[in-house]
Amino acid sequence: YEEAVQLDPANVQARLGLARVYRRLNRPDEALAQAEEAAALASAPDEAAGAYLVQGLIYADQNDPVQAEARFARAMEAAPDNGWYALYRGQALFAAGQPDEGLAVFNKALELTDDDARFYRQLGQFLAGRGQWEWVTRIYEQALAEGITDDADIYQGLGDAYKALADHQKALVNYRHAANLNSARTPEPQ
Known part of the structure; x- marks a missing residue:
């Protein structure tokens, strides 16, 4: 340069x-x-x-x-x-x-920026790092509403936020979605 x-x-x-x-x-x-x-x-x-x-x-x-x-x-x-x-x-x-x-x-x-999973992840992670859990749920729920439903990190972050807010039922549902997406991406050992 x-x-x-x-x-x-x-x-x-x-x-x-x-x-x-x-x-x-x-x-x-x-x-x-x-x-x-x-x-x-x-x-x-x-x-x-x-x-x-x-x-x-x-x-x-x-x-x-x-x-x-x-x-x-x-x-x-x-x-x-x-x-x-x-x-x-x-x-x-x-x-x-x-x-x-x-x-x-x-x-x-x-x-x-409503269709970029990276954007939602970065924003959610930033807010989570500051304990802004209500906002984290809003951000990730909006990502899902925008059709970003194939990103395990979105569900993981949403699960973490609901866990921090003591909504364990919603946390568990989102952790399961994240696990299912991760298992679908992970090849079986040979």
């Missing part, structure tokens, strides 16, 4: 790739510089949103949820139809001590 940026300093994708590599190498200042330059050079909203996302992730890595949230908000402004940016912004709001605002942003994210 460094060579690509040297050959074409206006290459937004090369700068974003370089920012991601620097982030993984724990070189946040260099990563942020590349992501900021990518945002400045971006000619399309999706490019700008991607640059703001990387900036937000860098700030989140540095435990700066306020700056992370601001960058994720800019990503949402640049690409308002992308629920993933809203997911990251909601997480940053939680980290900044603003759970009500975070939950409101999660609602927006759910409106935008």
